[in-house]
Amino acid sequence: MAETNRQWILAQRPTGEPTHDDFELRETEKPTPDANEVLVDLSYMSVDPYMRGRMRDAESYAEPWDVGDPMQAGAVGTVEESNHPDFDPGDTVVGNLRWADYVAIDGAELSHVRTGDAPVSTALGVLGMPGRTAYFGLYDVGEPTPGDTVVVSGAAGAVGSTVGQLAKLAGCEVVGYAGSDEKVRYLEDELGYDRGINYEDEDVRDALRDATDGVDIYYDNVGGPITDAVMDHLNVDARVVVCGQIAHYNDTERPTGPRHFGNLIQTRARVEGILVRDFAPRFQQATERLAEWVASGDLTYRETVTDGLENAPDAFLGLFEGENIGKQLVKLD
Amino acid sequence: MAETNRQWILAQRPTGEPTHDDFELRETEKPTPDANEVLVDLSYMSVDPYMRGRMRDAESYAEPWDVGDPMQAGAVGTVEESNHPDFDPGDTVVGNLRWADYVAIDGAELSHVRTGDAPVSTALGVLGMPGRTAYFGLYDVGEPTPGDTVVVSGAAGAVGSTVGQLAKLAGCEVVGYAGSDEKVRYLEDELGYDRGINYEDEDVRDALRDATDGVDIYYDNVGGPITDAVMDHLNVDARVVVCGQIAHYNDTERPTGPRHFGNLIQTRARVEGILVRDFAPRFQQATERLAEWVASGDLTYRETVTDGLENAPDAFLGLFEGENIGKQLVKLD
Numbered sequence: 001m002a003e004t005n006r007q008w009i010l011a012q013r014p015t016g017e018p019t020h021d022d023f024e025l026r027e028t029e030k031p032t033p034d035a036n037e038v039l040v041d042l043s044y045m046s047v048d049p050y051m052r053g054r055m056r057d058a059e060s061y062a063e064p065w066d067v068g069d070p071m072q073a074g075a076v077g078t079v080e081e082s083n084h085p086d087f088d089p090g091d092t093v094v095g096n097l098r099w100a101d102y103v104a105i106d107g108a109e110l111s112h113v114r115t116g117d118a119p120v121s122t123a124l125g126v127l128g129m130p131g132r133t134a135y136f137g138l139y140d141v142g143e144p145t146p147g148d149t150v151v152v153s154g155a156a157g158a159v160g161s162t163v164g165q166l167a168k169l170a171g172c173e174v175v176g177y178a179g180s181d182e183k184v185r186y187l188e189d190e191l192g193y194d195r196g197i198n199y200e201d202e203d204v205r206d207a208l209r210d211a212t213d214g215v216d217i218y219y220d221n222v223g224g225p226i227t228d229a230v231m232d233h234l235n236v237d238a239r240v241v242v243c244g245q246i247a248h249y250n251d252t253e254r255p256t257g258p259r260h261f262g263n264l265i266q267t268r269a270r271v272e273g274i275l276v277r278d279f280a281p282r283f284q285q286a287t288e289r290l291a292e293w294v295a296s297g298d299l300t301y302r303e304t305v306t307d308g309l310e311n312a313p314d315a316f317l318g319l320f321e322g323e324n325i326g327k328q329l330v331k332l333d
Numbered sequence: 334m335a336e337t338n339r340q341w342i343l344a345q346r347p348t349g350e351p352t353h354d355d356f357e358l359r360e361t362e363k364p365t366p367d368a369n370e371v372l373v374d375l376s377y378m379s380v381d382p383y384m385r386g387r388m389r390d391a392e393s394y395a396e397p398w399d400v401g402d403p404m405q406a407g408a409v410g411t412v413e414e415s416n417h418p419d420f421d422p423g424d425t426v427v428g429n430l431r432w433a434d435y436v437a438i439d440g441a442e443l444s445h446v447r448t449g450d451a452p453v454s455t456a457l458g459v460l461g462m463p464g465r466t467a468y469f470g471l472y473d474v475g476e477p478t479p480g481d482t483v484v485v486s487g488a489a490g491a492v493g494s495t496v497g498q499l500a501k502l503a504g505c506e507v508v509g510y511a512g513s514d515e516k517v518r519y520l521e522d523e524l525g526y527d528r529g530i531n532y533e534d535e536d537v538r539d540a541l542r543d544a545t546d547g548v549d550i551y552y553d554n555v556g557g558p559i560t561d562a563v564m565d566h567l568n569v570d571a572r573v574v575v576c577g578q579i580a581h582y583n584d585t586e587r588p589t590g591p592r593h594f595g596n597l598i599q600t601r602a603r604v605e606g607i608l609v610r611d612f613a614p615r616f617q618q619a620t621e622r623l624a625e626w627v628a629s630g631d632l633t634y635r636e637t638v639t640d641g642l643e644n645a646p647d648a649f650l651g652l653f654e655g656e657n658i659g660k661q662l663v664k665l666d
Contacts, residue, residue, distance in 0.1 A: 061599050223595075242594045242598055243598070245595050245598065254591050256589055256590060257592050258587050258588070258589055259556065259578075259581065259590050261553065261556055261578055261604070262581060264575045264606035265394075265575055265577070265578065265607070265608060266392075266393055267606060268605065268606040268607065268608055268611060269605070269606060270603060270604070271604040272602070272604070273594075273596075273598040273603075274598070274601065275598060278601060
């Protein structure tokens with residue numbers, strides 16, 4: 001009796017906002033691992049804003065996904081069968097896998113999950129790619145000094161919720177933008193943000209000027225009018241960490257906006273992009289520190305969990321509506 | 334017989350492109366130096382794009398000039414009378430003086446001119462503020478490595494003409510944008526640029542893609558469409574030195590354009606403003622090195638000299654028309 005495997009295929013490239021028509025759930029046979037391959041039974045998969053870029057046929061830091069091919073995702077799962085010396089059945093692993101029930105993949109593409117006492121799902125969030133992105137983006141690119149004012153956009157998301165707490169650990173004042181009162185309460189009451197701004201209700205410029213006399217570090221997950229407001233309120237020698245631009249990922253034309261280079265001369269600010277894979281040699285360092293802070297309670301996290309592989313596109317589409325608080329996951333068991 | 338002094342007054346704040354109505358030449362008595370002051374007979378004054386910012390009533394890195402007040406300028410001159418222990422009559426000095434025949438100023442605001450064998454006018458150009466701006470902007474902010482491709486906008490101007498040569502000294506390939514065939518010939522034949530692009534005649538994007546596969550350092554003196562073209566052609570880990578934005582200094586509304594932050598994630602490029610005064614503790618180092626290179630012939634320069642204080646506004650207005658090659662000066666004798 002051949003068991004089946006379901007996996008999501010990129011059915012077509014989205015134009016603007018993705019829709020369900022762009023995804024196709026295809027049933028195939030459960031894969032059999034070849035030499036050196038490991039068969040993984042997926043437990044959680046991640047949906048992330050960067051995936052919108054992979055659906056686009058454009059030059060980028062990673063190859064676009066091909067139409068008709070399975071979609072990829074960071075995922076954790078359990079080894080069911082292994083032809084690779086580093087993995088045994090029952091091991092919990094993480095890697096860049098697929099939107100699928102099962103994956104057979106070269107063991108070289110997998111890592112053992114090391115989360116200490118935290119749930120394995122954190123390997124996709126606070127102890128995974130988003131947590132490390134926050135860590136290296138803030139500490140290595142942002143270079144915080146105690147007393148700095150740090151502003152975070154997308155502050156209640158997987159990356160932003162970690163950035164704010166890491167900034168507090170570094171002795172900074174922290175202001176966050178989020179899109180609902182519930183999220184703002186989360187920032188202020190649970191994450192230790194000094195001030196949350198609800199960008200749906202408040203004027204993004206006035207609220208920032210109320211919150212601070214000037215910004216030393218801006219951690220940008222969003223782009224758009226929030227970024228424009230912060231760029232006009234930078235202190236001398238400010239650092240701007242460009243991590244995400246979700247406000248623009250569904251744009252069908254090149255986005256335009258106010259030019260910011262004049263501000264950079266005034267302030268001698270530095271604007272720099274962050275891509276976490278550039279820091280791969282130090283992933284272990286970051287993950288260990290983040291895990292210690294989670295264990296000590298210095299670093300908290302939330303997960304928004306969507307149940308069932310069949311609902312993965314909904315979880316992904318929800319990112320663009322700001323439906324998640326913290327890390328958006330899909331539970332696959 | 335009281336001798337007279339002429340000086341230019343900011344008559345009104347320009348709207349958009351400055352005009353002659355914004356300047357008033359006023360005749361006063363030749364000043365008498367007070368305690369600690371030095372009376373300077375000006376030989377050359379500098380006109381620079383940054384002055385457009387001082388004419389504007391806006392928050393900036395320096396105070397705006399007041400309407401009705403004398404206009405300031407970097408200038409060199411000869412000490413005629415000194416009440417300051419560091420200066421004697423006949424000394425050649427440089428400082429932030431005025432658009433004027435004579436200035437009486439605290440000696441603490443003056444420096445002795447040290448140009449070695451070069452003419453004193455170079456203290457306003459290749460061995461002065463523009464030369465040091467090129468030096469620190471390229472070497473400290475741009476951080477060139479041999480083999481890098483460096484693109485310079487405003488390449489035939491006072492700063493740009495120096496940047497290109499300094500980049501060649503650092504072992505880089507250098508491409509420059511300038512606004513006429515004469516300037517492009519100057520870049521390629523005299524300054525050692527590997528390729529000059531006439532932005533008036535050539536498509537700024539196509540020409541750049543012809544000239545190079547990708548840009549490691551962009552030294553931006555200009556802004557506008559040239560900058561947009563270069564920002565879309567950056568290599569991974571590129572550095573963008575934002576030195577000037579002359580294309581926008583006469584804008585009456587906040588300039589808009591394509592958003593570049595997405596590119597910064599793709600390339601992890603760094604964009605950073607440069608203001609030369611931040612490097613004041615190292616001015617002497619830079620000036621000495623620049624003077625050595627001028628003496629050895631490794632660094633050449635040109636000056637565009639306008640005769641007579643009465644023509645200073647013309648010299649200034651000409652900057653926005655790209656009338657100068659190299660440093661634009663006004664000769665005051």
